[in-house]
Amino acid sequence: MLLDQIQCWEATDVNDPMTQAAGRLYEQTLAPDERIPWVWIEKSLERVGRAAGWRKHLLLAAPASRQTDPAALAGYAYGAFIPGYGGYLCYVGVADWARRMGVGTRLFEAFFRAMDADAQTADDSLPFVVWESHRPSPDASPADREVWNARVRLFDRVGGLWVEGIDFLSPNFADDDGDPVPLQLFVKPMDRSAAEFNDARVRAMIDGLHERVYRNDPGDELYDGTFPPGCRPRLVPARLAAGMKLVFSV
Numbered sequence: 001m002l003l004d005q006i007q008c009w010e011a012t013d014v015n016d017p018m019t020q021a022a023g024r025l026y027e028q029t030l031a032p033d034e035r036i037p038w039v040w041i042e043k044s045l046e047r048v049g050r051a052a053g054w055r056k057h058l059l060l061a062a063p064a065s066r067q068t069d070p071a072a073l074a075g076y077a078y079g080a081f082i083p084g085y086g087g088y089l090c091y092v093g094v095a096d097w098a099r100r101m102g103v104g105t106r107l108f109e110a111f112f113r114a115m116d117a118d119a120q121t122a123d124d125s126l127p128f129v130v131w132e133s134h135r136p137s138p139d140a141s142p143a144d145r146e147v148w149n150a151r152v153r154l155f156d157r158v159g160g161l162w163v164e165g166i167d168f169l170s171p172n173f174a175d176d177d178g179d180p181v182p183l184q185l186f187v188k189p190m191d192r193s194a195a196e197f198n199d200a201r202v203r204a205m206i207d208g209l210h211e212r213v214y215r216n217d218p219g220d221e222l223y224d225g226t227f228p229p230g231c232r233p234r235l236v237p238a239r240l241a242a243g244m245k246l247v248f249s250v
């Protein structure tokens with residue numbers, strides 16, 4: 001399939017068979033402790049168009065000629081523009097049959113455009129888009145390591161930078177009593193250049209994720225655990241998150 005045959009568009013109807021196919025793909029592509037219940041995402045679609053607050057988007061991707069065929073759903077991305085903060089991409093997933101064809105890249109690009117449009121509508125700035133990802137443990141299976149490599153290459157390709165130096169502790173959605181889930185953060189600088197993300201701005205971006213998204217404040221276990229004494233989070237090329245070498249051309 002040619003890359004330019006893939007189209008991305010916004011889902012607005014929970015009863016649309018394409019949206020329902022996205023729910024199935026969501027549960028197939030993400031581990032239970034990495035995802036919120038799909039029904040929460042459905043509920044957010046019902047509220048699309050509200051003037052204030054988060055502007056949430058579920059984007060779908062499929063070949064142009066099969067945009068109404070649930071079997072042809074190639075991928076989805078879900079996230080929100082958070083006024084006064086930035087863009088937050090919660091989830092992205094691509095069907096097995098559609099991987100390595102540029103669908104993930106297309107979905108990221110469509111999401112960045114949606115964030116840009118939201119910022120303009122809200123007359124706000126868009127300093128960055130941030131997203132999280134779960135890095136497998138060193139003894140993970142080859143399959144899990146391959147998915148991590150795929151993620152990091154995708155993040156690199158779309159201009160994402162890795163926040164090296166911390167594990168962002170998030171709640172375990174699969175088990176209320178389970179251990180926090182340590183996540184790696186990735187950031188795409190938008191209105192600001194990468195060089196403008198000094199230590200204070202990187203820290204403010206992470207603070208904002210805890211406070212605006214997870215409602216964690218200083219003193220909370222997840223917040224404090226994210227910032228152990230002496231940590232110095234900073235932006236580095238995404239590839240370093242998978243131990244890949246940097247290639248410089250002269």
Ligand SMILES: CC(C)(COP(=O)(O)OP(=O)(O)OC[C@H]1O[C@@H](n2cnc3c(N)ncnc32)[C@H](O)[C@@H]1OP(=O)(O)O)[C@@H](O)C(=O)NCCC(=O)NCCS
Pocket residue numbers: 029030091092093094095098099100101102103104105106132133134146147149150151153154157
């Ligand atoms: C990660 C995922 C979204 C990638 O989607 P995709 O459509 O295959 O990605 P693209 O085709 O746009 O490829 C982007 C980059 O990733 C690389 N890539 C994709 N799959 C890869 C794989 N299995 N191994 C190594 N690299 C891979 C591509 O080669 C490309 O890199 P390049 O430009 O350096 O060549 C997809 O594998 C997936 O859905 N995985 C399961 C769910 C998931 O992990 N979601 C992300 C949660 S944060």
